[in-house]
Amino acid sequence: MSLKVNGNEQPIPTNSTVLGLLQELGFGEKPVVVEYNKIALFPRDYAETQLSNGDSIEIITIAAGG
Numbered sequence: 788m789s790l791k792v793n794g795n796e797q798p799i800p801t802n803s804t805v806l807g808l809l810q811e812l813g814f815g816e817k818p819v820v821v822e823y824n825k826i827a828l829f830p831r832d833y834a835e836t837q838l839s840n841g842d843s844i845e846i847i848t849i850a851a852g853g
Contacts, residue, residue, distance in 0.1 A: 790842040799838060806833040808844065818849040 789798050792812070799808060805821055805828060821828045822845040823836060838844075 788838075788840045790838060790840065790844060792844045793846060797844075803838045804834055805836040805838065805844070808838060809833065809846070812846070814846060814848075820847040820849065821845070822847075 788801050788803070789796055791797065792808070797808075799811070803811075805823060809815060809819065809821070821833065824843055828836060
């Protein structure tokens with residue numbers, strides 16, 4: 788199965804979730820915003836959102852500064 792992550796093709800295992808993808812990519816506990824097929828997700832939905840072939844994911848890291 789394959790999807791687009793930040794514009795790049797990414798192979799993923801079948802039955803993957805957004806949370807699983809984040810962990811696989813090293814974003815496990817980092818604060819991020821995820822857009823799934825152009826819809827922003829709440830972090831509470833990451834574990835329940837199943838990914839499908841051809842989906843589009845945008846991951847934006849949150850950084851504080853001053």
